[in-house]
Amino acid sequence: MTRITRGFHGRRRPDVDPARVPPGQYVTQDFPVLSAGPTPHGSLDTWSFTIRGQVDQPHTWTFDEFQALPRETVTRDIHCVTKWSKLDTVWTGVSLDTLLDGVETSAEYVTAFSDGGYTTNLPLEDLTGGRAWIAFSYDDEPLHPEHGGPARLLVPHLYFWKSAKWVRGLELQPEDEPGFWEGYGYHNYGDPWREQRYAGD
Amino acid sequence: MLELIEQTARTKSIVFDVPGWGRHRAGQHVDVRLTAEDGYQAQRSYSIASAPEDRHIELTVERIDDGEVSPYLADELLAGDEIELRGPIGGYFAWEEAPGMPVFLVGGGSGIVPLRAMLRHHRATDSAVPVRLLYSARSLDDVIYRDELTAADAGDVRLTLTRRQPAGWTGYGRRVDRELVAEVCWPAPERPLVYVCGPTGFVEAVAGALVSLGHEAARIRTERFGPTGGETP
Ligand SMILES: Cc1cc2nc3c(=O)[nH]c(=O)nc-3n(C[C@H](O)[C@H](O)[C@H](O)COP(=O)(O)OP(=O)(O)OC[C@H]3O[C@@H](n4cnc5c(N)ncnc54)[C@H](O)[C@@H]3O)c2cc1C
Numbered sequence: 118m119t120r121i122t123r124g125f126h127g128r129r130r131p132d133v134d135p136a137r138v139p140p141g142q143y144v145t146q147d148f149p150v151l152s153a154g155p156t157p158h159g160s161l162d163t164w165s166f167t168i169r170g171q172v173d174q175p176h177t178w179t180f181d182e183f184q185a186l187p188r189e190t191v192t193r194d195i196h197c198v199t200k201w202s203k204l205d206t207v208w209t210g211v212s213l214d215t216l217l218d219g220v221e222t223s224a225e226y227v228t229a230f231s232d233g234g235y236t237t238n239l240p241l242e243d244l245t246g247g248r249a250w251i252a253f254s255y256d257d258e259p260l261h262p263e264h265g266g267p268a269r270l271l272v273p274h275l276y277f278w279k280s281a282k283w284v285r286g287l288e289l290q291p292e293d294e295p296g297f298w299e300g301y302g303y304h305n306y307g308d309p310w311r312e313q314r315y316a317g318d
Numbered sequence: 319m320l321e322l323i324e325q326t327a328r329t330k331s332i333v334f335d336v337p338g339w340g341r342h343r344a345g346q347h348v349d350v351r352l353t354a355e356d357g358y359q360a361q362r363s364y365s366i367a368s369a370p371e372d373r374h375i376e377l378t379v380e381r382i383d384d385g386e387v388s389p390y391l392a393d394e395l396l397a398g399d400e401i402e403l404r405g406p407i408g409g410y411f412a413w414e415e416a417p418g419m420p421v422f423l424v425g426g427g428s429g430i431v432p433l434r435a436m437l438r439h440h441r442a443t444d445s446a447v448p449v450r451l452l453y454s455a456r457s458l459d460d461v462i463y464r465d466e467l468t469a470a471d472a473g474d475v476r477l478t479l480t481r482r483q484p485a486g487w488t489g490y491g492r493r494v495d496r497e498l499v500a501e502v503c504w505p506a507p508e509r510p511l512v513y514v515c516g517p518t519g520f521v522e523a524v525a526g527a528l529v530s531l532g533h534e535a536a537r538i539r540t541e542r543f544g545p546t547g548g549e550t551p
Contacts, residue, residue: 119359122352122401124394127360128386141351141361143386150518150542153410155525155535200349200361233535263522301409314349315407 133204137194139309142202149201150263153297157232157283158262166216166251166268167286170228173221177286180267186211189250193273195280196309208271210252213244224289228296229270232283237296238305239272239279241289248274251284276307276314319399320374325462329428330392331367331378336403341370344439345412345432345513345541348377348405352390362387365431365515365541366406369438375403378462380428411513411541415439419509419537420448422502424494424524426516427455430462432541433515437473450474452502454494454520457482476502494520496527506532517544 129135133144161180169175178186190209196202227244230236243249252271253260260266265282272279278298299305304313312318323331347365368376381392395401413421413436421440423433430453440449450473455461457479461468467475478490478498490498504510512533514524521542528538 119353119357120400120402121355122390123396123399125352125354125360125390127352127354127358129358141359143360149544150522152540152542154540155529155538156522157535199363263518297410302407 137204138202139196140312141314142196142200142309145201145203147201148203148264149197149199151197151199151278152263152282153235154233156262159232159267159283161267164267165285168216168220168289169286170289171222171224171291172289176216176220183211183251183268184253187215191250191271193271195273195277197277198303198307198314202309207256208250208252209254209257210250210268210271212247213249213251214247216251217245220289222289224291226290226293228288228290228294229281229284230286230288231281232285235281235283235297237270237279237281238290238294238299239275240293240306243272243275244287248272274308276304276309278303279307319395319397319401321397322395325378325464326460328392328460329378329380329462331376332391332395334375334377334403336375339375340406342366342375342406343409343412343414344369344435346406346408347432348375348403349407350377350387350391351402351404352387353402360386363407363543364391365435367431367434369435369442371442372438378428378431378434411515411539413439413511413513415443415445415447418447419511420450420504422504422510422512423449423451424499424512424514424516425451425453426494426520426524427460427544428462429514429516429520429541429543431515433513434463434466436513437475441471441473448474448504450476450502450504452476452478452494452498454478454480454516456480458484458487494524494527496530499524499527500531503528503531503533506534509534509537512538513541514538515541515543518542 164180167177250271253268270281270284321333351361364377367378379391425433483491
């Protein structure tokens with residue numbers, strides 16, 4: 118049941134197409150930062166990206182190898198569970214379709230893992246079909262560490278905590294295992310259009 | 319809503335009676351949802367300023383002049399009004415009484431709010447865990463919960479005023495940088511559990527300083543509110 122809040126009128130933005138804003142979200146020009154701990158500042162010399170777990174054999178790329186893969190530049194809207202959305206953000210990275218090409222697996226779930234110990238879980242299916250990238254550039258600049266650089270997962274169709282910052286790899290899993298925020302009561306799947314913010318939504 | 323308490327020129331505490339509220343953990347937040355007559359809704363998160371032991375739920379809101387929600391909460395809401403709160407939410411930026419390492423709280427501006435809940439919880443449980451707060455504000459007039467934090471029984475509270483210090487000020491008068499963190503925090507080998515909350519730039523600087531002083535990243539918990547750049551509180 119929804120109650121009217123006495124005296125509240127709100128500030129709708131005339132310049133924003135409401136069809137692009139999921140329920141309960143507001144559009145910001147800013148790019149807020151949310152992280153549970155300090156920002157890691159790792160060296161690119163030791164950076165690598167790994168796909169492991171339930172796979173025929175683990176696949177690892179160094180930063181240089183990774184940069185040599187075919188890249189895509191995409192423009193997407195992003196939605197953070199703390200209510201802000203940012204429209205038309207421009208990212209460059211490697212599609213997960215490219216990275217998963219040639220990986221043999223029967224896994225249905227993925228745990229993305231990051232420097233600093235952060236993890237998040239997703240169905241493998243959500244990372245395929247041109248819907249997910251490992252992004253290393255934002256707005257034509259190298260991705261800033263505060264925003265997850267050198268590279269972050271980008272899964273714009275889910276709330277942005279699923280787009281793990283400082284990502285270092287994917288663990289392919291036979292079972293779905295809650296990641297960091299999912300273990301603290303956030304929704305397991307996190308579809309902004311169904312407003313799946315917290316467990317039970 | 320029961321009561322509005324003016325904390326600073328820009329900040330008010332709002333006390334709610336919430337029927338059926340379960341117990342929260344100090345440091346958690348709620349989602350506030352406001353609904354206009356035509357059904358339009360706006361939601362924002364606010365930390366719970368009260369301890370789990372307190373009778374009522376208190377939020378403390380800093381008015382952002384061009385903001386959508388905070389001016390409503392700070393200036394429009396009247397005693398007797400009802401609004402929708404959802405929570406408690408979050409669980410990582412939360413502290414519960416447990417015997418163990420010292421706890422170091424670092425707050426900038428309105429980032430004091432969840433830390434104040436932790437301090438009150440610490441006091442309400444007669445905790446023997448050493449706790450210390452370092453709180454950065456622009457001036458004494460900008461210190462939220464000033465009476466409570468400067469009271470004789472406030473515990474180990476250190477204030478730093480970054481812009482203006484009153485005559486005879488004996489607290490710190492500079493930004494929270496590496497040197498100040500080194501001076502006030504327990505050394506890394508004592509493995510304090512650290513909670514840092516404030517605008518993004520403040521949290522980045524303090525958390526970075528802690529890491530450079532050898533504190534384990536896993537023992538530093540952060541909550542960032544406010545815009546990307548954010549002025550130094
Ligand atoms: C987990 C969490 C806990 C929070 N707890 C508190 C709390 O206890 N007390 C509290 O006052 N706020 C808290 N916040 C911030 C709060 O959710 C809102 O973002 C804030 O009140 C601004 O909302 P608004 O609708 O008034 O402004 P908006 O309409 O969202 O923003 C208007 C403009 O102000 C800028 N802006 C937003 N926030 C700030 C800021 N803090 N300082 C300066 N400029 C800003 C925006 O970038 C934008 O340009 C918390 C946020 C999070 C994520």
